[in-house]
Each structure stands twice: as C-alpha cells, then as structure tokens.
Amino acid sequence: MHNIKKCRVNPISFLVVSLFSATTVCAEGETINPNSDLTLNEDQPCLICQLSGSASLAYDSNLYDKDDYRSVRNLSWNGTLNYPVSEQLRAFITGGGYRVFQDKAGTYVTDTVVGLNYSNLFTFGETGRLGLGGQLTIPTSEASRDTELYTAFRLSVPVSFKMLGGNYSVSPRLRKNxxxxxxxxxxxxxxxxxxxxxxxxxxxxxxxxGASLLGGNGTSYKGNRSREFNYAASVYSNYQISDSWLASFTVSSAGFYSDAERGTLGNLDLFDTDKASYIAQLTYSF
Structure with a gap:
C-alpha cells in the first residue's frame, strides 16, 4: 500500500492558476477540487502545492473631472505565480490587463512575462546582496502585436542593502527587443x-x-540613441491588512528631460500635476 500525503489548495490560488491555464495534476487520473484536500503518492510531488503568488486590483486617476478632456481613469488587474526551483532560484509568470474609461475606452491586455530570479548571487558587507534575473516577454498586448514583436529578453542585476533603518535596492536592466x-x-x-x-x-x-524611481533610454535598429531620457517616479504607502491582504496608495508621475550629453537637462519636474497619477490598489497574496 502506497504512503499518502495531503495538501490543501487555497481557492483563490486555484483561481489564479486557472487564469494562467496552469492546470497541474497531482496524481494520474485525479482531478483537482479547490475546496477539498488533494491526495497523492508520496513519491509524486504536488507541484501546485508549492506555488505562491498574488492577484491585485487597482484603480488609477489623475483626479481631473471625468468630463475634462485631460481626464485619465483606469481599472487594472494583475496576477503573478511563483515556483521555487531551489532555495535561491524562483521561476515566475505574470500578466494582466486594464479597462480604460476615457479617450480610447475599452479593455486591453498587457504583455505576459515569464522569467527566473536568482536572489543571492553573492553577499557583501553585513546586509548587501546581489541577485540576477532574466525574463522573456510574450507579446499579448495590443501594442506588441501592432509592432509585430516576437519577444523581448531583459536581464537585471538587482543590488539590495539596508542602511539607517531603511531597505534600499538598485537594479540596472538591459532589454533586447x-x-x-x-x-x-x-x-x-x-x-x-x-x-x-x-x-x-x-x-x-x-x-x-517608500519611494521609487525608474529611468531609461533606448537605441534604435539604426544605432541612434534617443535624445530623451524617460523616467517615472512615485511615492507610496502599503498597509498589511492581514497575512494575505495588502492595501496600497501611490502617487506617481512620469516625465522626461533631454539627454545631458546632447546639451540640456530640460525641465525635470517629478510631480507635474498634468501627469501625476493617483493609484489605489488591493493585493491578495498566497
């Protein structure tokens, strides 16, 4: 008689897995019931039991009156699944979509991303840590399909450390389209x-x-570098409602300034009221 073990699948995690069409069978011939225990052979690991992830719903607006031509209002959603390949290596897939209420009203899908993150390539000092990440883009968004993007690969080298009671991270990133x-x-x-x-x-x-900043530039297929350095900045607050639920509020703004190597810094205004966006988000993690 085979030894058996049980694992319980959270109904919400099961729903997120279903959204990604990541159906996993714990034992041959058995189907998964999200509201019941799963029974499987001890020597046949249950992959779905090792998954973690999150599902989020957010609403953003620039606070202009909805009848104002400058008004921006969106409802967005996102889901992420993580699988621990090893203690330091994590595989993930993330995707989502959004509903636009102004201008080009409609429902759109964002690109889907699959990747691997190695959290601890090596350490330095008392709290410093350097990681390595790579991800591939699956062109599911309208913009990617319109430009006939096959895929994109992005390499990142996150560096994290603690100082003066705070947590900090800096991540250089390189993407090839x-x-x-x-x-x-x-x-x-x-x-x-x-x-x-x-x-x-x-x-x-x-x-x-906390606060975050993202800046970048690009080079075309002809080797020409953009004269504008794109950036986005934000300040945010998160409140942990429970072990699974997180509420957050973010104020963000995007802008640009001309490339300093080409002559001028231009206007650097992180919180231009015409570009500022206010975002309320609720996240469930499992």
Missing amino acids: FYKYQTMNGRVLTEWVYSVSADGHYQFDKLTL
Missing part, C-alpha cells in the same frame, strides 16, 4: 533599452512608506 521588422509605419523601432530602477522604503509595523 526582437521585432519582425526594423521599421514600422516609417518609424525605426527600438532594439535596445537600458534602464535603472531604484527603491527605498521604511517599515513601521504593518505600515510601509
């Missing part, structure tokens, strides 16, 4: 994108306060 064509509608497409993501936050029991 693979398009069917090098030009589209008379426009040369971007081949390389290089960027830096930075974050710093402080935690007070269940409350977290």
Whole structure:
C-alpha cells in the first residue's frame, strides 16, 4: 500500500492558476477540487502545492473631472505565480490587463512575462546582496502585436542593502527587443533599452512608506540613441491588512528631460500635476 500525503489548495490560488491555464495534476487520473484536500503518492510531488503568488486590483486617476478632456481613469488587474526551483532560484509568470474609461475606452491586455530570479548571487558587507534575473516577454498586448514583436529578453542585476533603518535596492536592466521588422509605419523601432530602477522604503509595523524611481533610454535598429531620457517616479504607502491582504496608495508621475550629453537637462519636474497619477490598489497574496 502506497504512503499518502495531503495538501490543501487555497481557492483563490486555484483561481489564479486557472487564469494562467496552469492546470497541474497531482496524481494520474485525479482531478483537482479547490475546496477539498488533494491526495497523492508520496513519491509524486504536488507541484501546485508549492506555488505562491498574488492577484491585485487597482484603480488609477489623475483626479481631473471625468468630463475634462485631460481626464485619465483606469481599472487594472494583475496576477503573478511563483515556483521555487531551489532555495535561491524562483521561476515566475505574470500578466494582466486594464479597462480604460476615457479617450480610447475599452479593455486591453498587457504583455505576459515569464522569467527566473536568482536572489543571492553573492553577499557583501553585513546586509548587501546581489541577485540576477532574466525574463522573456510574450507579446499579448495590443501594442506588441501592432509592432509585430516576437519577444523581448531583459536581464537585471538587482543590488539590495539596508542602511539607517531603511531597505534600499538598485537594479540596472538591459532589454533586447526582437521585432519582425526594423521599421514600422516609417518609424525605426527600438532594439535596445537600458534602464535603472531604484527603491527605498521604511517599515513601521504593518505600515510601509517608500519611494521609487525608474529611468531609461533606448537605441534604435539604426544605432541612434534617443535624445530623451524617460523616467517615472512615485511615492507610496502599503498597509498589511492581514497575512494575505495588502492595501496600497501611490502617487506617481512620469516625465522626461533631454539627454545631458546632447546639451540640456530640460525641465525635470517629478510631480507635474498634468501627469501625476493617483493609484489605489488591493493585493491578495498566497
């Protein structure tokens, strides 16, 4: 008689798995019931039992009146699944969509991303840690399909450390786009994108306060570098409602300034009221 073991599948995690069409069978010939225990042979691991992830719902607005032509209002959703390949290596898949209520109203899908993250390539100092991440883009968004993007590969090297009671991270990133064509509608497409993501936050029991900054530039297939350095900045607060639920509020803004190597810094205004966006989000983690 075979030894058996049981694992319980959370109904919400089962729903997220279903959204990604990641159906896993724990034992041959058995079907998964999200509201019941799963029974499987001890020597046949239950992959779904090792999954973790999150599902989030967010609403963002620039606070203009809905009848104002400048008004921006969106409802977005996102799901992420993680699988621990080893103690330090994690595989993930993430995707989502959004509903636009102004201008080009409609429902859209974002690109889906699959990747691997190695959390601890090596350590330095008392708290420093360097990781390595790689991800592939599955072109499920309208923009990617319109430009006939095959895929994109992004490599990141996150560096994290603690200082003065806060947690900080800086992540240089390099992305290579693979398009069917090098030009589209008379426009040369971007081949390389290089960027830096930075974050710093402080935690007070269940409350977290932080700020983040993302900046980058790109090079076209003809080797021309963009004269504008794109960036986005945000300040945010997170409140841990329970072990599974997290509420967050973010104020973010995007802008640009001209490439310093080409002459001028231009106007650097992180919180231009015409571009600022206010985001309320609720996240369930499992």
